[in-house]
Amino acid sequence: MTGVSAEIIESSDALAALEPGWWSLWRRSSTALPFQSPAWLIPWWRHFAPGALFTLAAWKTGRLVGLAPFYVEDGPLGRRLLPIGISLSDHLDVLADRDCAEEAMDALVAAAMSRDDAWDLWELEELLPDALAMSLTFPAGYVDDIAQQSPCPVLMIPDGVASYPAILSQKKRRNINLARNRCARRGTVSIERAQGDEALDALEHLFRLHAARWALRGEAGVLAPHQVRSFQRDAVPGLEAAGLLRIHTLAIGDRVVAVYYALSQNSRFSVYLTGFDPDFDFESPGVVLLAHVIGEAVAEGCREIDFLRGQEPYKYEWGAVDRWNLKRSIWRAGNA
Known part of the structure; x- marks a missing residue:
């Protein structure tokens, strides 16, 4: 028993209510970026909300220890789990408390799989190579595909x-x-x-x-x-x-x-x-x-100047070199 449990947040009010715990988790998550902060993602949901909210939240002794902010888009490509912040966010990821990251991420995955009748494809988009979402473990019976997605020129100091x-x-x-x-x-x-x-x-x-x-x-x-x-x-x-x-x-x-x-x-x-x-x-x-x-x-x-997505020539004039965001796609075997 890990003592970590997870739930699915499906209302905007419940998402907004996470903000204090979200900030605390964001500060305890080893790979958190501003694009994963509640200051960025709660307003994004408030102004866009393009589907049905499907945010995974993991808890341990009343403390938020994991968060995967997603929603379900029901469109021509089927029912896709997509990240809140998509399109306007150059780097996306999940959050997990560094003290129990593996348990928290396992709980997030278990919650998503418990409702896999609600989605056909889980898209983890615009992930840095060291993103926590690259460490998520999925059970047998699911296809896990990883591909390059977007170049982000970076100047390392x-x-x-x-x-x-x-x-x-x-x-x-x-x-x-x-x-x-x-x-x-x-x-x-x-x-x-x-x-x-x-x-x-x-x-x-x-x-x-x-x-x-x-x-x-x-x-x-x-x-x-x-x-x-x-x-x-x-x-x-x-x-x-x-x-x-x-x-x-x-x-x-x-x-x-x-x-x-x-x-x-x-x-x-x-x-x-x-x-x-x-x-x-x-x-x-x-x-x-x-x-x-x-x-x-x-x-x-x-020590890192990230020019974010796009290969505009001016970025390379400053000495930046490409680092590629990754896309991880998960679906049930036989459901392609």
């Missing part, structure tokens, strides 16, 4: 490096200095980290600049949908209160021309979204701001 410019190429350092000089010629440059109530103001600047950038391509961009903006407005205060948010602005004169939205935890810094004013394309304020943001992250002790 070597031990002993206190100032990141030392690891950049000479060409990149020259381009940063050129951009700084061009920005300075347009006016007084000021860079600020938005904190407290200012974080939401910076977010609105990000919406504006991101839309302007994508409009030049004749596209709307990921932040265009009303639901996405509402979700971000809901999530940002909680991320800021938890100390996970890093949102910086660069202004030339009194005009904000670049914004970087990032998430920081322990030694990992994740560059999530950016926006810059296309009227200042020649000056490259985004380059100047990102150089500042990465410099602050390294000074805070971050």
Whole structure:
């Protein structure tokens, strides 16, 4: 007997009620990232809720020790268990208390299998190679398929490096200095980290600049949908209160021309979204701001700069190399 039991959370109120225990578990889980925090996932569910809630929660002596936030999508691909946060979250995973991780994860799996009549395919998406979900053990009679899913370029900061410019190429350092000089010629440059109530103001600047950038391509961009903006407005205060948010602005004169939205935890810094004013394309304020943001992250002790999903060329100019997210799919044998 392990003393760990699990239940399936199927109502939004019950999910929200988990928040205090969820935060405590998140802090005790060895691989937890901001994308798995209640500050991120509870607002996501509140604004999207695209299916029937099917969140697995494991308990030990009244304490939450495991959590797998999922829902059931009933669509053309059948009834799929999909992770809360899908699409907008670059890294997903389950949570388990480091003191009883194996027992907690076994209980989560047992709960899901006890209701396998409710789903046909369990999709564990956007998993880092060391994600806890890669350690889940499934019983006989189920097919377990693992495949590469998304490339996430990552810049690793070597031990002993206190100032990141030392690891950049000479060409990149020259381009940063050129951009700084061009920005300075347009006016007084000021860079600020938005904190407290200012974080939401910076977010609105990000919406504006991101839309302007994508409009030049004749596209709307990921932040265009009303639901996405509402979700971000809901999530940002909680991320800021938890100390996970890093949102910086660069202004030339009194005009904000670049914004970087990032998430920081322990030694990992994740560059999530950016926006810059296309009227200042020649000056490259985004380059100047990102150089500042990465410099602050390294000074805070971050050893990994994660540029998240996508193989945009600019990421490799900073020295990033691909690390692939994985996808793990589970289904009953004979049910393909």
